[in-house]
Amino acid sequence: xxxxxxxxxxxxxxxxxxxxxxxxxxxxxxxxxxxxxxxxxxxxxxxxxxxxxxxxxxxxxxxxxxxxxxxxxxxxxxxxxxxxxxxxxxxxxxxxxxxxxxxxxxxxxxxxxxxxxxxxxxxxxxxxxxxxxxxxxxxxxxxxxxxxxxxxxxxxxxxxxxxxxxxxxxxxxxxxxxxxxxxxxxxxxxxxxxxxxxxxxxxxxxxxxxxxxxxxxxxxxxxxxxxxxxxxxxxxxxxxxxxxxxxxxxxxxxxxxxxxxxxxxxxx
Amino acid sequence: xxxxxxxxxxxxxxxxxxxxxxxxxxxxxxxxxxxxxxxxxxxxxxxxxxxxxxxxxxxxxxxxxxxxxxxxxxxxxxxxxxxxxxxxxxxxxxxxxxxxxxxxxxxxxxxxxxxxxxxxxxxxxxxxxxxxxxxxxxxxxxxxxxxxxxxxxxxxxxxxxxxxxxxxxxxxxxxxxxxxxxxxxxxxxxxxxxxxxxxxxxxxxxxxxxxxxxxxxxxxxxxxxxxxxxxxxxxxxxxxxxxxxxxxxxxxxxxxxxxxxxxxxxxx
DNA sequence: TATAAAGGTGAATCCGCAC
DNA sequence: AGTGCGGATTCACCTTTAT
Numbered sequence: 023x024x025x026x027x028x029x030x031x032x033x034x035x036x037x038x039x040x041x042x043x044x045x046x047x048x049x050x051x052x053x054x055x056x057x058x059x060x061x062x063x064x065x066x067x068x069x070x071x072x073x074x075x076x077x078x079x080x081x082x083x084x085x086x087x088x089x090x091x092x093x094x095x096x097x098x099x100x101x102x103x104x105x106x107x108x109x110x111x112x113x114x115x116x117x118x119x120x121x122x123x124x125x126x127x128x129x130x131x132x133x134x135x136x137x138x139x140x141x142x143x144x145x146x147x148x149x150x151x152x153x154x155x156x157x158x159x160x161x162x163x164x165x166x167x168x169x170x171x172x173x174x175x176x177x178x179x180x181x182x183x184x185x186x187x188x189x190x191x192x193x194x195x196x197x198x199x200x201x202x203x204x205x206x207x208x209x210x211x212x213x214x215x216x217x218x219x220x221x222x223x224x225x226x227x228x229x230x231x232x233x234x235x236x237x238x239x240x241x242x243x244x245x246x247x248x249x250x251x252x253x254x255x256x257x258x259x260x261x262x263x264x265x266x267x268x269x270x271x272x273x274x275x276x277x278x279x280x281x282x283x284x285x286x287x288x289x290x
Numbered sequence: 291x292x293x294x295x296x297x298x299x300x301x302x303x304x305x306x307x308x309x310x311x312x313x314x315x316x317x318x319x320x321x322x323x324x325x326x327x328x329x330x331x332x333x334x335x336x337x338x339x340x341x342x343x344x345x346x347x348x349x350x351x352x353x354x355x356x357x358x359x360x361x362x363x364x365x366x367x368x369x370x371x372x373x374x375x376x377x378x379x380x381x382x383x384x385x386x387x388x389x390x391x392x393x394x395x396x397x398x399x400x401x402x403x404x405x406x407x408x409x410x411x412x413x414x415x416x417x418x419x420x421x422x423x424x425x426x427x428x429x430x431x432x433x434x435x436x437x438x439x440x441x442x443x444x445x446x447x448x449x450x451x452x453x454x455x456x457x458x459x460x461x462x463x464x465x466x467x468x469x470x471x472x473x474x475x476x477x478x479x480x481x482x483x484x485x486x487x488x489x490x491x492x493x494x495x496x497x498x499x500x501x502x503x504x505x506x507x508x509x510x511x512x513x514x515x516x517x518x519x520x521x522x523x524x525x526x527x528x529x530x531x532x533x534x535x536x537x538x539x540x541x542x543x544x545x546x547x548x549x550x551x552x553x554x555x556x557x558x
Numbered sequence: 559t560a561t562a563a564a565g566g567t568g569a570a571t572c573c574g575c576a577c
Numbered sequence: 578a579g580t581g582c583g584g585a586t587t588c589a590c591c592t593t594t595a596t
Contacts, residue, residue: 095404095405124413125400125410125412125413125438126410128397128400128413129396129397129398129399129400129401129403129404129438130397130400130401130404131397132393132396132397132398132400132401133397133398133400133401135397136363136397136398137363141571142393142394142571143429143571144393144429144430144432145392145393145396145432145434145436146430147415147417147434147468149415149417149468153466155464156464159451159453159464160451160453161411161412161451162412162414162439162456162464162465162466162467162504163464163465163466163467164412164413164466164467165466165467165468166413166415166467166468168413168436170393170397171430176571179573179574180574183427183428183429185427185428185586188430195587195588196423196424196427196430196431196586196587196588197430197431198421198430198431198432198433198588199430199431199432199433199434200415200417200433200434200468236430333569334569334571335571336569336570336571337571338569338570338571339571340571340572342570342572343572344567344586344587345585345586345587346587348566348567350567350568350570350572351567351568352568352569352570352571353569353570358569391569392569392570392571393571394569394570394571418568419589419590420568420588420589420590421568421588421589422567422568422569422570422587422588422589423586423587423588423589424570424572424586424587425570425572425586425587426572426573426585426586426587427572427585427586427587428572428573428586429570429572431587431588432569432570432571435569472589472590473567473568473589473590474568475567475568475589475590475591476590476591476592477591477592479568487567487568490569491569
């Protein structure tokens with residue numbers, strides 16, 4: 023990261039770097055207090071209750087029918103503690119972190135963030151304008167995902183919030199914690215060679231645009247420990263922020279690299 | 291509770307009873323598996339540290355009640371585990387529970403609910419149409435509170451969800467998990483003899499109306515372990531549900547009783 | 559009476575720097 | 578660490594008072 027182009031050096035302000043591997047393994051190799059903004063979209067495969075995962079997401083064999091619900095929650099919590107702690111070390115003392123999740127995982131994540139010393143600034147609701155209905159009519163249409171925005175500690179004095187910039191998303195009035203944004207569909211949604219969605223949870227660029235514009239400035243370094251399809255780096259690049267993405271699955275890394283090269287190509 | 295009028299007996303379907311005391315002490319004396327619906331509005335543990343003034347120098351009357359103060363996260367968690375466990379015992383096997391909170395407490399509450407075996411059905415967002423702005427412009431306007439709707443266990447087969455009834459709140463289409471409802475203000479807000487709000491966190495009846503209509507039927511027993519100003523019993527009564535409220539503060543109990551007697555009087 | 563203007567208020571984790 | 582001060586900071590309602 024210390025080799026990443028930086029505005030002070032005159033290099034490209036919007037350069038990026040993608041690491042392949044588990045963020046719990048890679049984050050300790052990055053210099054501490056170097057990221058101004060972190061956006062994290064962690065996995066929440068809690069429904070796989072019969073399977074127990076180690077904190078690094080490798081599966082533990084041979085325990086399919088012996089582990090109860092608590093064991094599954096506990097392993098997810100330990101995984102969450104580890105990656106959040108690794109992120110906290112890399113986060114600058116005047117930086118902030120965003121974590122997105124659904125009701126399956128966000129309560130556990132939020133509780134652990136508080137326990138680790140993060141201080142919540144807002145819980146932002148991504149209000150999906152076109153959510154998938156509950157087909158059986160046995161629950162309410164699940165129309166939101168929650169983003170927790172937090173600073174590094176309670177006594178942290180400085181952090182970036184571009185209040186005036188965010189007003190443009192609310193008719194010139196103070197922006198609220200409810201963001202109405204459509205799902206990532208259509209041309210923006212990346213498809214594989216079979217025309218199927220290439221990543222199951224690709225986030226809309228409009229969401230990352232608001233995250234990055236609100237809580238970072240040009241030239242700042244944005245970090246995404248679960249890069250996935252690469253939306254964070256792609257939007258950071260468009261908004262002249264440097265970025266680092268970490269992604270475990272080599273197929274997603276390839277996808278993100280291709281996507282970022284594509285943006286490069288279309289802009290030249 | 292076994293003496294409460296019941297539709298099967300031909301008695302008043304919308305009778306209510308209010309207990310004075312701490313719900314952790316009182317709930318164990320109620321028969322188990324007897325409540326069809328629980329609505330809980332526990333203390334949020336806001337941890338307000340200083341006075342806040344509007345730009346015109348007027349002071350914001352924040353929540354500084356002693357009942358909202360906890361010494362630590364751990365003591366709040368322990369309190370939460372105790373009242374939730376007591377509620378779970380009283381909840382019928384085909385019943386559901388709602389818990390409302392803000393980002394200050396809802397993550398801890400949700401995590402504990404999952405640990406205790408509750409199975410989340412929805413996280414409903416109360417989207418306030420008239421929230422208090424962030425006067426200093428240092429965060430987003432905090433425009434929501436979260437309601438967790440959960441059944442008693444993962445394998446619970448039966449619970450009440452009045453899908454068709456809820457469609458009326460969304461132009462005949464499937465109701466979503468975002469509920470736009472104004473704050474409780476104006477004539478609905480109960481004032482004391484000095485004209486000040488009599489309870490710092492009175493909930494709007496429209497909110498309870500949706501909760502009760504969606505997940506209970508006429509004659510069902512609704513339980514509120516933190517009754518406060520009595521909104522839950524008042525709305526339950528209007529919707530022909532039996533109800534039990536538990537409230538620690540005798541002044542709030544008196545307030546709720548007066549409110550419910552008032553409704554009785556105006557309806558006769 | 560009707561309309562307009564003025565005032566009040568809401569579950570809020572709400573400033574930053576110099577001395 | 579405590580104090581003082583300059584400066585930037587608000588939205589949708591409802592109620593009361595004035596015209």
